[in-house]
Amino acid sequence: MLSQIRGLTKITVRRFWGKYGAGYLFVLPTVVLYLIFMVYPFCYTFYLSFTDWNGASPIKNFVGLANYARFFRDRLVWISLQHNLIWMTAGTVVPITLGLFLAMLLWGRPKGFLTFRTVYFLPQVLGAGILGVMWRLIYQPRRGVLFQIGQVLGIEAFRYSPIAYAHTALPAVMVAAIWASTGFFFVIMLAGLQNVDMDLMDAAQVDGADAWQRFRNVVIPQLSHVITLVTALALIGGIKEFGLIWAVTQGGPGNATEMIATHAYTEFSRHSDVGYASALTMLIAAIAFVFTMIFILVREREMEV
Amino acid sequence: MNRFLLRALVVVVILVWVTACATPTPGVVEVTRIVEQKGETVVEQVVVTATPGVPEEKITLLVWDQFGGELESVATELIYANFMRKYPNIEIRREVVGRNDLLLTARTALASGTGPDVVYHDVSPTRELIDAGLILPLDEYADQYRWRERFYATGLSWTIENGKLWGLGLEAEFVGIFYNQSLFDKEGMEVPQTISEALAFCREAKARGYVPMAHSQSEGWQTFFSFTMPAHNYVGVEYIKDLLFGCKGRWDSPEIIEAMKITYEQMKEAGCFVEDLNALDFGGAIDLFNNEEAFMLPTGTWVVNSILELSKEREVKMMPWFDMETGQPRAYTMGMGSAWYVSANTKHPNEAALFLDYLFSDEAVKIWIEAASRIPPVPVDTTQLNLLPLQAFVLNTLEQAGTGQAEYALGWDVDLIVPEQFNTMLSDGWQAVWAGTKTVEEQMADLQQIWEEFGPCQ
Numbered sequence: 001m002l003s004q005i006r007g008l009t010k011i012t013v014r015r016f017w018g019k020y021g022a023g024y025l026f027v028l029p030t031v032v033l034y035l036i037f038m039v040y041p042f043c044y045t046f047y048l049s050f051t052d053w054n055g056a057s058p059i060k061n062f063v064g065l066a067n068y069a070r071f072f073r074d075r076l077v078w079i080s081l082q083h084n085l086i087w088m089t090a091g092t093v094v095p096i097t098l099g100l101f102l103a104m105l106l107w108g109r110p111k112g113f114l115t116f117r118t119v120y121f122l123p124q125v126l127g128a129g130i131l132g133v134m135w136r137l138i139y140q141p142r143r144g145v146l147f148q149i150g151q152v153l154g155i156e157a158f159r160y161s162p163i164a165y166a167h168t169a170l171p172a173v174m175v176a177a178i179w180a181s182t183g184f185f186f187v188i189m190l191a192g193l194q195n196v197d198m199d200l201m202d203a204a205q206v207d208g209a210d211a212w213q214r215f216r217n218v219v220i221p222q223l224s225h226v227i228t229l230v231t232a233l234a235l236i237g238g239i240k241e242f243g244l245i246w247a248v249t250q251g252g253p254g255n256a257t258e259m260i261a262t263h264a265y266t267e268f269s270r271h272s273d274v275g276y277a278s279a280l281t282m283l284i285a286a287i288a289f290v291f292t293m294i295f296i297l298v299r300e301r302e303m304e305v
Numbered sequence: 306m307n308r309f310l311l312r313a314l315v316v317v318v319i320l321v322w323v324t325a326c327a328t329p330t331p332g333v334v335e336v337t338r339i340v341e342q343k344g345e346t347v348v349e350q351v352v353v354t355a356t357p358g359v360p361e362e363k364i365t366l367l368v369w370d371q372f373g374g375e376l377e378s379v380a381t382e383l384i385y386a387n388f389m390r391k392y393p394n395i396e397i398r399r400e401v402v403g404r405n406d407l408l409l410t411a412r413t414a415l416a417s418g419t420g421p422d423v424v425y426h427d428v429s430p431t432r433e434l435i436d437a438g439l440i441l442p443l444d445e446y447a448d449q450y451r452w453r454e455r456f457y458a459t460g461l462s463w464t465i466e467n468g469k470l471w472g473l474g475l476e477a478e479f480v481g482i483f484y485n486q487s488l489f490d491k492e493g494m495e496v497p498q499t500i501s502e503a504l505a506f507c508r509e510a511k512a513r514g515y516v517p518m519a520h521s522q523s524e525g526w527q528t529f530f531s532f533t534m535p536a537h538n539y540v541g542v543e544y545i546k547d548l549l550f551g552c553k554g555r556w557d558s559p560e561i562i563e564a565m566k567i568t569y570e571q572m573k574e575a576g577c578f579v580e581d582l583n584a585l586d587f588g589g590a591i592d593l594f595n596n597e598e599a600f601m602l603p604t605g606t607w608v609v610n611s612i613l614e615l616s617k618e619r620e621v622k623m624m625p626w627f628d629m630e631t632g633q634p635r636a637y638t639m640g641m642g643s644a645w646y647v648s649a650n651t652k653h654p655n656e657a658a659l660f661l662d663y664l665f666s667d668e669a670v671k672i673w674i675e676a677a678s679r680i681p682p683v684p685v686d687t688t689q690l691n692l693l694p695l696q697a698f699v700l701n702t703l704e705q706a707g708t709g710q711a712e713y714a715l716g717w718d719v720d721l722i723v724p725e726q727f728n729t730m731l732s733d734g735w736q737a738v739w740a741g742t743k744t745v746e747e748q749m750a751d752l753q754q755i756w757e758e759f760g761p762c763q
Contacts, residue, residue, distance in 0.1 A: 054433055054437075055412050055413070055433075056412040056415075056416060056433050056434050056436070056437035056439060057433075057436065057437040058416075058437065058438065136586075139584060140584065140585075140586075140589060141579055141580075141581035141584050141585050141589065142579065142581075142585075142589075142593075142598075143589065143592075160580065160581055161581040161584035163583070163584045164580075164581035164582065164583040164584035164585075164740075165581075165583070165740055166737070166740040166741070166742045249523075250523075250524065250525065251733075252523070252525060252583060252732075252733065252736045253522070253583035253584075253736040253737065253739070253740045254583070254733055254734065254735075254736040254737025254738070254739075254740050254742055254743060255733050255737065256737075256740065256742070266729060269405075269408065269409055270725050270728070270729055271725050271726055271729065272412075272430075272433055272725070
């Protein structure tokens with residue numbers, strides 16, 4: 001009996017590897033890299049969030065939930081969360097809407113399609129560091145492009161650098177972020193539009209539906225999976241935003257553009273509080289996970305209905 | 306074989322052995338020739354003695370420094386090359402690491418055991434590396450190379466922790482106000498010496514289309530000086546000394562609050578700074594000064610290289626912050642930018658110490674001062690140096706500070722002594738005050754609270 005079971009198991013395993021072995025071998029390098037560069041650092045950061053490590057000492061003292069409890073006493077966490085929420089909202093709705101609008105304009109492959117597609121996508125090719133330097137130069141007092149335009153056109157508001165003031169700094173950086181990210185969403189939306197059933201569009205037109213009705217009742221439903229994807233990506237990007245903010249304002253002026261990620265970075269790099277910085281990054285991960293799951297579940301439920 | 310030939314052979318063998326094995330031994334080498342008359346034969350022995358720590362095999366020292374600027378990098382390369390020429394068995398492998406990157410990566414690199422043997426690191430953040438056991442104490446080498454006699458005590462004090470010497474500071478510096486005397490003369494204006502004169506000057510200069518003072522706040526660290534200098538001059542050096550080292554006094558005292566109100570309210574109202582102060586970065590401030598759009602530049606002496614070209618064509622001078630009219634003397638605030646440290650994990654501590662010692666030799670100091678505008682805290686024969694007036698002024702002031710003969714009072718760059726959380730509040734808080742989202746009183750209360758929570762007087 002036992003030998004029969006062993007024999008059957010051997011056959012099953014051989015069949016399994018015969019059928020799926022090649023596939024597993026192909027994904028193995030990626031999985032290994034993922035484990036080394038994503039899973040291990042994540043787990044180690046999670047572990048560090050329960051310590052008081054300063055990044056240099058050979059000793060890491062276990063402090064339990066003290067770093068997490070500190071969130072409630074740290075006013076910068078709440079200020080940063082507000083900014084992240086604003087960024088997630090505006091940074092999701094605006095570039096996706098703009099991306100979809102641009103994709104609709106180029107859907108019919110008009111003249112200059114290739115040129116427009118390249119131009120729209122170009123900012124996405126630049127890294128956050130380059131974008132940050134570029135927009136700092138645009139916003140620079142007395143020298144920047146915005147100031148020069150204000151001088152030439154006589155626009156008084158442009159004489160002032162928007163990143164110098166608490167009430168305009170965040171919107172100013174968001175303008176840069178939206179400009180940079182719209183191209184990405186545009187390309188994805190454009191690809192999604194290629195899968196829209198044109199017969200349905202024609203049928204709707206025959207039935208008397210106007211452009212807005214065709215867009216709302218034919219295009220949007222067929223783009224729902226794409227919209228879900230880009231929205232999830234935008235939400236995750238919004239909660240972990242760091243590069244552009246740090247390059248342009250470093251969270252200033254006076255914490256007016258502080259994000260959870262910049263706060264974590266300051267705790268790590270300036271205060272050498274690696275434990276608390278790790279806890280803050282866990283907060284980022286938790287919020288990103290929760291928001292994304294909620295959104296996906298809501299979307300999936302709507303599509304079932 | 307007869308005896309003469311045998312003895313001659315012995316001599317030849319000895320000479321060949323000495324030549325092959327002991328030449329040219331780097332470091333301090335003593336050569337002793339012993340001549341003996343043995344009968345009819347004269348035997349000459351050459352005895353070579355190397356001081357301890359001088360390798361006979363070739364070793365490599367990995368050195369991390371921050372000298373990425375054009376002039377200073379060339380100066381550094383020259384010093385390293387001269388060292389390697391003098392000590393051919395020690396190779397210096399240089400890696401230039403930007404300041405921000407170095408502060409982030411040095412701790413992990415030093416802890417890993419594969420990091421630099423010698424690192425040029427900011428003084429204040431090195432304290433945690435010392436506490437973590439990553440830096441080698443240098444007291445033994447201080448005795449060997451007589452550093453305590455050769456350095457000014459004020460210079461060495463910045464790298465002494467818990468009674469031990471941990472590094473050798475290179476950038477003795479002080480903070481004040483650079484001003485373009487030629488521009489003042491051209492506009493027919495007097496250089497303000499008191500705060501009242503400064504406020505009047507600001508109004509007039511702004512009316513003429515200038516930026517009176519090229520202060521910047523975008524990166525945040527510039528607020529250290531707009532805080533430290535007025536505070537020192539308002540309450541006096543002794544008050545600040547008691548605060549920093551004696552646990553007496555408060556940062557939110559009415560006097561310091563008043564000093565800050567003068568800076569962040571009255572000077573703001575008088576138009577002393579650009580309106581978009583929080584968006585102006587340090588490079589932008591230097592540009593304003595170099596392009597003669599601004600009369601004054603409040604910053605430290607490490608910036609001399611950046612305004613050297615202007616100082617060749619114009620008369621550029623330096624003075625302490627304004628007299629705050631409280632009866633306290635005007636003060637320069639002193640500091641030590643960065644220092645050379647040796648990794649506790651280095652496999653070549655003796656060679657690293659030898660390298661450190663060379664960095665402060667007469668020939669190296671000349672290059673540091675003339676080419677890199679770095680002033681080591683050692684006595685210097687200024688007659689041997691080729692300096693511009695501004696460089697000479699900085700050097701003389703530091704010499705006077707080192708010998709206790711300073712013309713002005715001397716205070717401290719507070720940011721080098723306080724906890725980093727205090728510095729973060731200085732950066733963020735003064736930006737908020739300028740932006741109007743925080744009052745001076747709130748900012749000083751926050752600084753006091755952080756001092757009580759993270760400072761040495763808990």
